Amino acid sequence: MTAGVDVPDRRGRTGLHLTGLGLDRNPDVVVKDVELLASDWYVVRATTLDIRGSDGTWRTERRETYDRGNGATILLHDVSRRTVLLTRQFRYPVYVNGHPDGMLLETPAGLLDEDDPETAIRREAAEETGVAVGDVEHVFDVFMSPGSVTEKIHFYAAPYRRDDVDGTHHGVEAEGEDIELVELTVDEALAGIGSTVVDAKTIMLLQWAVLTGPFSR
Missing domain, CATH: 3.90.79.10 (Nucleoside Triphosphate Pyrophosphohydrolase)
Structure with missing residues (x-):
């Protein structure tokens, strides 16, 4: 059981590992996996995504994001x-x-x-x-x-x-x-x-x- 994933974190949130999955506004970006790294108060995620470059080739990248809200x-x-x-x-x-x-x-x-x-x-x-x-x-x-x-x-x-x-x-x-x-x-x-x-x-x-x-x- 992981806080912020399948049990509530400190702020009562679950499903924080799902953010970004299913995004389809940019056909050159495909989100493959989201890993929740921390959710003590704000949220740190590591996202694996495939990106198509201007030459048409695809590459896989891993990006960390810090989410404190807007x-x-x-x-x-x-x-x-x-x-x-x-x-x-x-x-x-x-x-x-x-x-x-x-x-x-x-x-x-x-x-x-x-x-x-x-x-x-x-x-x-x-x-x-x-x-x-x-x-x-x-x-x-x-x-x-x-x-x-x-x-x-x-x-x-x-x-x-x-x-x-x-x-x-x-x-x-x-x-x-x-x-x-x-x-x-x-x-x-x-x-x-x-x-x-x-x-x-x-x-x-x-x-x-x-x-x-x-x-x-």
């Missing part, structure tokens, strides 16, 4: 004051990979879990910033690390006002979150790209905001 992120902006509302929290993966202290500056974000993207990002914005967002704008959907991670992130933007901001720290205590609010001018945030701002989703939203978004007008 997510959403949002840029909260105040056009009148030319500010954006970001968060700062400890991220161990960046800390272990060279970030000075692991305290990453980024846009509010989180996994969808069982919610649709808009519902999820409203939830995450409230939990991480305390701001109850009104109308949201869907910006784009992006695969962030397509070589090995299945996650697709839904990008949003919404206005906020200074009066909407209450306190300096937020987060769900039961989940160990200790999130600091950081309000910057959009020019300060842009100037920090590559130094103080090194989170991909945040950089993408900032650049969108000044190229075609709220700060381009």
Whole structure:
């Protein structure tokens, strides 16, 4: 008996070894076998597939994928004051990979879990910033690390006002979150790209905001 295969894993899931079998949208790719490597919380699979190259020959490959579900992120902006509302929290993966202290500056974000993207990002914005967002704008959907991670992130933007901001720290205590609010001018945030701002989703939203978004007008 294997957790995540024929008995529930930690999150109550079974059949995790079946994902990808039967895919037929691309006639040049045939999924042959899926092996579940881990499902403690997120899911790691090793998939064996046949791929037909441009010369017509078939080759067999084995690909590992990391499945943490899909997510959403949002840029909260105040056009009148030319500010954006970001968060700062400890991220161990960046800390272990060279970030000075692991305290990453980024846009509010989180996994969808069982919610649709808009519902999820409203939830995450409230939990991480305390701001109850009104109308949201869907910006784009992006695969962030397509070589090995299945996650697709839904990008949003919404206005906020200074009066909407209450306190300096937020987060769900039961989940160990200790999130600091950081309000910057959009020019300060842009100037920090590559130094103080090194989170991909945040950089993408900032650049969108000044190229075609709220700060381009």
